[in-house]
Amino acid sequence: MPTSEPTSDALRVAMPNKGALAEASANLMREAGYRVRRESKELVVVDAEQQIELFYLRPRDIAVYVGRGHLEVGITGRDLLLDSEAPAVEVLQLGFGGSTFRYAARAGQVSSVADLDGKRIATSFPGLVRKNLADHGVDASVVRLDGAVETAVTLGVADVIADVVETGTTLRNAGLEVFGDPILQSEAVLIRPQDRAETTPAVDVLVRRLQGVLTANRYVMMDYDIRVELVEQACALTPGLESPTVSPLHREGFVAVRSMVPRTATNAVMDRLYELGARAILVTEIAACRL
Numbered sequence: 439m440p441t442s443e444p445t446s447d448a449l450r451v452a453m454p455n456k457g458a459l460a461e462a463s464a465n466l467m468r469e470a471g472y473r474v475r476r477e478s479k480e481l482v483v484v485d486a487e488q489q490i491e492l493f494y495l496r497p498r499d500i501a502v503y504v505g506r507g508h509l510e511v512g513i514t515g516r517d518l519l520l521d522s523e524a525p526a527v528e529v530l531q532l533g534f535g536g537s538t539f540r541y542a543a544r545a546g547q548v549s550s551v552a553d554l555d556g557k558r559i560a561t562s563f564p565g566l567v568r569k570n571l572a573d574h575g576v577d578a579s580v581v582r583l584d585g586a587v588e589t590a591v592t593l594g595v596a597d598v599i600a601d602v603v604e605t606g607t608t609l610r611n612a613g614l615e616v617f618g619d620p621i622l623q624s625e626a627v628l629i630r631p632q633d634r635a636e637t638t639p640a641v642d643v644l645v646r647r648l649q650g651v652l653t654a655n656r657y658v659m660m661d662y663d664i665r666v667e668l669v670e671q672a673c674a675l676t677p678g679l680e681s682p683t684v685s686p687l688h689r690e691g692f693v694a695v696r697s698m699v700p701r702t703a704t705n706a707v708m709d710r711l712y713e714l715g716a717r718a719i720l721v722t723e724i725a726a727c728r729l
């Protein structure tokens with residue numbers, strides 16, 4: 439079946455069609471209440487009811503489409519955005535697809551960027567590497583490869599590589615070690631054209647929905663009972679985003695407190711609250727929120 443034609447007023451969003459960012463991007467948009475594609479051959483998903491169209495594109499191409507203004511927003515990696523040199527800017531950090539972009543070589547061969555003069559550097563991100571070399575005043579040749587650049591050293595195509603490092607497993611398998619400072623810390627980001635001075639209401643709604651999902655995932659809701667004279671100390675442990683809700687309890691001398699707590703701090707905060715005297719400490723998931 440052919441894909442539906444885009445409708446005119448809809449917000450047009452670029453989605454990664456494959457690779458490291460695809461699944462998490464789809465999950466994020468689904469949690470934000472949008473219909474995402476059900477199978478990987480779908481190129482466009484039109485959601486007429488919500489006035490949104492998702493275009494599934496190669497992550498590397500997304501900044502090009504958005505930078506030229508053909509799509510209003512897109513999800514891609516910061517490294518891909520900067521490498522493309524497309525005139526697009528970050529609107530929101532999405533908290534997944536984290537990686538660093540680093541130089542690596544055989545152990546003991548190179549220890550700093552200054553040592554790269556005259557060397558051959560293999561990479562799939564020539565834009566990022568040329569800029570970094572220029573920033574350091576280094577004259578090296580860049581060998582552009584499509585992927586699997588770690589093997590370029592083994593095969594003698596390059597002396598050094600510059601590539602995405604997540605766990606470091608691929609580098610280790612190739613017998614390479616990172617050197618120098620990270621060129622870039624990357625993560626998935628929502629981007630929009632640089633020259634659009636103002637966002638549109640439709641983009642604002644998308645951003646608020648995505649922020650809602652990110653917050654709901656990053657925080658839990660914590661409830662507990664505490665003696666009234668300890669409530670200030672307790673609230674200092676659970677300050678929440680704005681201010682905790684404190685309600686009277688039927689039992690005199692006690693209050694109930696409700697506050698959002700960073701998910702990663704859940705158990706440490708519960709330990710400290712318990713030590714302070716809080717009881718009936720309950721943690722619940724936040725299904726969705728709009729702050």
Ligand SMILES: Nc1ncnc2c1ncn2[C@@H]1O[C@H](COP(=O)(O)OP(=O)(O)OP(=O)(O)O)[C@@H](O)[C@H]1O
Pocket residue numbers: 456457458459497498514515516517518535536537562584585602603604605624625626
């Ligand atoms: N382990 C990882 N491997 C590759 N990319 C990762 C990893 N972790 C995070 N990322 C991020 O995902 C994006 C790259 O995605 P993807 O793998 O789809 O691109 P690509 O390698 O250029 O494409 P492909 O491998 O399909 O040619 C970058 O923003 C990168 O920083």
Ligand SMILES: O=P(O)(O)OC[C@H]1O[C@H](OP(=O)(O)OP(=O)(O)O)[C@H](O)[C@@H]1O
Pocket residue numbers: 584585586587588601602603604605606607608609
């Ligand atoms: O540090 P790690 O966890 O090992 O991950 C980083 C590796 O993963 C990516 O490769 P990808 O699978 O995208 O293949 P590619 O090189 O062909 O793009 C990246 O280019 C590195 O090679």
Ligand SMILES: [Mg+2]
Pocket residue numbers: 457585
């Ligand atoms: Mg890849």
